[in-house]
Amino acid sequence: MRVEIWSDIACPWCYIGKARFEAGLAAFAHRDTVEVVHRSFELDPKAPAPTDIAVLDMLAAKYGVSRAQAEAMEARVAETAAAEGLDYRAGRIHGNTFDLHRLLHAGKAHGVQDALLDAFYRANFAEARPLGDPAVLREIAVGAGLPEQEADRVLADSAAYATEVRADEREAAELGATGVPFFVIDRRYGISGGQPAEVFRQALERAHEETAVQILPAGDAEVCGDDGCAVPGK
Amino acid sequence: MRVEIWSDIACPWCYIGKARFEAGLAAFAHRDTVEVVHRSFELDPKAPAPTDIAVLDMLAAKYGVSRAQAEAMEARVAETAAAEGLDYRAGRIHGNTFDLHRLLHAGKAHGVQDALLDAFYRANFAEARPLGDPAVLREIAVGAGLPEQEADRVLADSAAYATEVRADEREAAELGATGVPFFVIDRRYGISGGQPAEVFRQALERAHEETAVQILPAGDAEVCGDDGCAVPGK
Numbered sequence: 001m002r003v004e005i006w007s008d009i010a011c012p013w014c015y016i017g018k019a020r021f022e023a024g025l026a027a028f029a030h031r032d033t034v035e036v037v038h039r040s041f042e043l044d045p046k047a048p049a050p051t052d053i054a055v056l057d058m059l060a061a062k063y064g065v066s067r068a069q070a071e072a073m074e075a076r077v078a079e080t081a082a083a084e085g086l087d088y089r090a091g092r093i094h095g096n097t098f099d100l101h102r103l104l105h106a107g108k109a110h111g112v113q114d115a116l117l118d119a120f121y122r123a124n125f126a127e128a129r130p131l132g133d134p135a136v137l138r139e140i141a142v143g144a145g146l147p148e149q150e151a152d153r154v155l156a157d158s159a160a161y162a163t164e165v166r167a168d169e170r171e172a173a174e175l176g177a178t179g180v181p182f183f184v185i186d187r188r189y190g191i192s193g194g195q196p197a198e199v200f201r202q203a204l205e206r207a208h209e210e211t212a213v214q215i216l217p218a219g220d221a222e223v224c225g226d227d228g229c230a231v232p233g234k
Numbered sequence: 235m236r237v238e239i240w241s242d243i244a245c246p247w248c249y250i251g252k253a254r255f256e257a258g259l260a261a262f263a264h265r266d267t268v269e270v271v272h273r274s275f276e277l278d279p280k281a282p283a284p285t286d287i288a289v290l291d292m293l294a295a296k297y298g299v300s301r302a303q304a305e306a307m308e309a310r311v312a313e314t315a316a317a318e319g320l321d322y323r324a325g326r327i328h329g330n331t332f333d334l335h336r337l338l339h340a341g342k343a344h345g346v347q348d349a350l351l352d353a354f355y356r357a358n359f360a361e362a363r364p365l366g367d368p369a370v371l372r373e374i375a376v377g378a379g380l381p382e383q384e385a386d387r388v389l390a391d392s393a394a395y396a397t398e399v400r401a402d403e404r405e406a407a408e409l410g411a412t413g414v415p416f417f418v419i420d421r422r423y424g425i426s427g428g429q430p431a432e433v434f435r436q437a438l439e440r441a442h443e444e445t446a447v448q449i450l451p452a453g454d455a456e457v458c459g460d461d462g463c464a465v466p467g468k
Contacts, residue, residue, distance in 0.1 A: 014458070043459070077465065187235070188420075188447060190450065213421060216425050224277055
């Protein structure tokens with residue numbers, strides 16, 4: 001089985017939802033057969049590079065609330081995060097995540113995608129690091145296991161893995177995702193939002209029980225099996 | 235979309251089927267959205283390490299034919315391979331492929347699985363190299379891009395990636411595969427055998443058209459979207 005998770009590093013419910021999904025997965029009997037792939041989704045593709053817009057100011061403007069009210073909203077999210085054992089501090093910076101998604105695709109190609117996503121989440125939500133600074137991105141990426149040369153290449157070339165990010169985003173739209181996190185099991189079942197662990201466990205269970213591959217009819221099977229291989233013209 | 239291909243390096247139809255699948259994929263309009271994963275399948279798990287049993291002798295014994303008849307069978311497969319632009323020479327060695335599958339899983343973790351499988355096929359069918367020799371396996375694996383340290387680790391430790399190989403084989407059985415190559419699209423459609431490229435193209439087309447993810451009902455969606463993020467207790 002394969003689970004694809006569309007998410008954005010800027011999305012608190014993706015950060016929390018990842019931990020909940022992993023708890024659900026850990027409780028699933030056939031967890032060893034599950035592969036997880038992270039897919040790109042930008043909540044705010046037009047955001048500037050993350051430099052000096054505080055999320056608290058962005059929230060206050062977006063929801064038309066005071067800074068104190070924005071702080072209270074964030075505090076409630078922080079409590080929810082804490083219940084999953086996740087650090088969550090106010091003070092993070094709002095900004096574009098395209099380069100982070102490109103690096104996550106490089107991470108996928110090098111087998112370190114999951115570790116890199118965890119590192120980005122931690123840097124953003126627990127440490128409020130300035131993710132608009134290429135030197136910071138480089139340090140995080142290399143720390144998560146991306147080869148230095150590859151990190152440098154991706155950061156220097158804004159086209160690197162850009163196609164892959166766009167393809168993920170197009171697929172999210174085609175599959176009907178309007179927000180994130182969005183979880184898709186074997187391209188058959190979708191789950192929207194950072195649901196409780198038990199919801200994920202049950203969905204995995206259901207997908208596992210209902211796995212049924214339809215064998216398409218085809219011509220002469222040129223196949224090898226227990227009794228040997230088909231021989232042409234025989 | 236994702237295509238999983240169960241195959242064995244010892245299987246001529248897997249070698250030929252891979253080329254045909256790739257031709258079908260190249261002709262599929264949405265090929266950019268397709269990921270390919272190679273899965274382990276051993277046709278003869280009890281085979282000894284490949285050292286000194288010629289495939290021609292094995293075939294003659296298995297089918298109860300003369301060595302000349304086995305050569306004629308192989309020649310017909312070679313013609314079919316040549317039609318796909320693949321080198322195929324007699325003289326290869328029969329033997330166990332478990333270590334090769336373990337290396338392919340290491341290749342997957344390092345993003346070089348497809349290149350490594352091509353290299354193994356070439357070494358076996360076009361070059362008849364002795365794949366029972368760890369030094370040969372190391373050379374091929376490193377040549378395909380597996381880091382030297384990882385190749386050494388996997389070859390030195392027979393438990394490395396053994397679980398992954400066994401899991402693939404269990405899944406093949408669960409999905410109803412009795413021989414290889416066995417192609418599975420998005421865990422929904424299965425295709426058995428090294429079919430013509432057009433069969434693969436049509437199957438990809440069909441799977442693409444019929445993609446429909448069922449969104450599972452769930453509780454309060456803790457989600458972020460265009461209009462911001464859900465706030466707990468609000």
